[in-house]
Every structure is written in structure tokens, then in C-alpha cells.
Amino acid sequence: xxxxxxxxxxxxxxxxxxxxxxxxxxxxxxxxxxxxxxxxxxxxxxxxxxxxxxxxxxxxxxxxxxxxxxxxxxxxxxxxxxxxxxxxxxxxxx
Amino acid sequence: xxxxxxxxxxxxxxxxxxxxxxxxxxxxxxxxxxxxxxxxxxxxxxxxxxxxxxxxxxxxxxxxxxxxxxxxxxxxxxxxxxxxxxxxxxxxxxxxxxxxxxxxxxxxxxxxxxxxxxxxxxxxxxxxxxxxxxxxxxxxxxxxxxxxxxxxxxxxxxxxxxxxxxxxxxxxxxxxxx
Numbered sequence: 001x002x003x004x005x006x007x008x009x010x011x012x013x014x015x016x017x018x019x020x021x022x023x024x025x026x027x028x029x030x031x032x033x034x035x036x037x038x039x040x041x042x043x044x045x046x047x048x049x050x051x052x053x054x055x056x057x058x059x060x061x062x063x064x065x066x067x068x069x070x071x072x073x074x075x076x077x078x079x080x081x082x083x084x085x086x087x088x089x090x091x092x093x094x
Numbered sequence: 095x096x097x098x099x100x101x102x103x104x105x106x107x108x109x110x111x112x113x114x115x116x117x118x119x120x121x122x123x124x125x126x127x128x129x130x131x132x133x134x135x136x137x138x139x140x141x142x143x144x145x146x147x148x149x150x151x152x153x154x155x156x157x158x159x160x161x162x163x164x165x166x167x168x169x170x171x172x173x174x175x176x177x178x179x180x181x182x183x184x185x186x187x188x189x190x191x192x193x194x195x196x197x198x199x200x201x202x203x204x205x206x207x208x209x210x211x212x213x214x215x216x217x218x219x220x221x222x223x224x225x226x227x228x229x230x231x232x233x234x235x236x237x238x239x240x241x242x243x244x245x246x247x248x249x250x251x252x253x254x255x256x257x258x259x260x261x262x263x264x265x266x267x268x269x270x271x272x
Contacts, residue, residue: 017175
């Protein structure tokens with residue numbers, strides 16, 4: 001078992017690299033080598049496994065926020081702005 | 095408003111949208127899609143703004159938080175490049191429960207508003223609009239590797255901000271571990 005862990009550790013990347021790779025995986029396809037090094041690392045490191053779950057969670061939060069008005073009380077146009085835009089449109093028409 | 099992070103700019107965008115609609119009104123046909131037609135124009139106005147803003151921001155945005163990354167890992171010696179434990183990812187409990195809380199969304203907004211303009215734009219285009227890297231690069235005028243660095247640091251910064259301001263709170267809701 002100890003031997004196995006040491007072997008894995010040799011193959012795996014650092015936490016700094018693992019964080020970078022997990023972020024990159026959200027934006028592009030990782031190379032085979034990158035995936036391998038990352039997998040080995042994640043088997044051993046609970047911090048980085050957490051990190052990956054958390055940034056994915058944040059992505060879903062960002063998406064949900066934009067889709068659902070309830071999460072962001074949307075400000076309406078102020079009456080002044082409404083008037084200003086109306087005037088501008090009127091003058092454009094003439 | 096959520097995207098432009100500034101009331102005046104949002105108002106301007108709305109005004110320009112109506113102006114453009116007025117000018118292009120003759121090209122528009124079919125009443126049913128009026129709203130989505132306007133929203134489409136508005137979206138383009140917002141993208142225009144991102145383009146313009148990105149030409150104006152200097153390199154500083156790209157260097158954004160290089161210490162966000164450097165400061166999160168052991169700098170040297172034993173365990174070099176592992177997480178510093180007070181900066182690393184801690185347990186986030188009960189994300190499901192948090193989503194119902196208004197304070198959670200407020201915290202999320204505050205944290206994402208802290209990102210520099212260009213980085214925030216990149217983050218929104220990627221995470222919310224699900225735009226491909228190449229398109230974002232063209233719009234913001236950055237290279238792909240720069241974009242990935244920006245996104246990586248944005249995620250790190252946002253994650254830590256949320257941990258400190260939401261998940262780190264004492265009255266953390268209990269639930270499934272994330």
C-alpha cells in the first residue's frame with residue numbers, strides 16, 4: 001500500500017498544477033498526459049478534489065443567477081432615465 | 095445591469111438598443127418575437143461595450159491577482175506548491191440549502207463584482223454565456239493562454255471570496271458535503 005502511494009505520488013502533479021488543470025478542464029480538453037497526472041493527484045489529495053467540485057459549483061451558480069431573476073432583484077429603469085430615453089427617441093424621430 | 099455592473103452604463107445600453115431598433119425598424123418583421131429581437135440587440139450592445147472596455151484596459155488586468163495564485167500555495171521547501179492550509183479549499187457544507195438564501199446570492203454578487211472589469215467580462219462570457227474560448231479571445235483581444243490564466247485566477251479568487259464570506263460563517267447550514 002505504502003509503495004503504491006509513493007508510486008502515485010511520483011506520477012502526480014503538484015496542487016498548484018492540479019488547480020490549474022482542473023480550471024483548464026472547464027475551458028478545453030486536457031491532453032492525455034495532463035489527465036493522467038491530474039487523476040493520480042486527485043486520488044491522493046482531498047484538497048484538490050474539493051477544489052474541482054467547488055469551481056464547478058461556482059459555474060452552476062453563475063449560470064443560475066443569470067437565468068433566474070429571483071436571485072438578483074433587477075433594478076428597473078429610473079423614471080428620469082425613462083424620460084431621458086423617451087426624449088432622445090422623440091428627437092431622433094423628428 | 096448584472097453584466098455591466100453599473101446603472102448608468104446599463105441605461106445607456108437600453109437607450110442605444112431602442113435607438114437601433116428605431117433605425118432598423120423596417121428590417122423587423124413579425125410581432126411575436128419583438129421582445130427577443132430587442133433582447134438580441136441589447137446583447138450585442140453589451141458585447142460592444144466589452145470590446146470597447148477591453149481595448150481601454152491596460153495590461154494590469156492580466157496581471158490581476160498573480161498573487162492570488164502565488165499566495166495560495168507553499169512557496170518553497172517541503173511540500174512546495176501544495177495548498178497553504180488557511181488558503182486552501184475547505185469543506186463547503188449544504189450548498190443546496192444556501193441556494194435558497196438571499197444572502198448567499200448577495201455574497202456571490204459582491205464577490206464577482208470584485209473581479210477586475212476584463213476578468214469579470216471573461217468570466218461571464220465563459221461561465222454564463224458558455225462562449226467558446228476562441229470567441230472570447232477575439233472579443234476581448236487576448237491570447238488563449240492569457241484567457242485561461244484570467245479564468246483560472248478568477249475562479250480561485252471567487253472561490254476564496256465565497257469561502258471567506260459565506261461558507262466560513264459560523265451559522266453555516268448543515269447538509270451534504272461538497
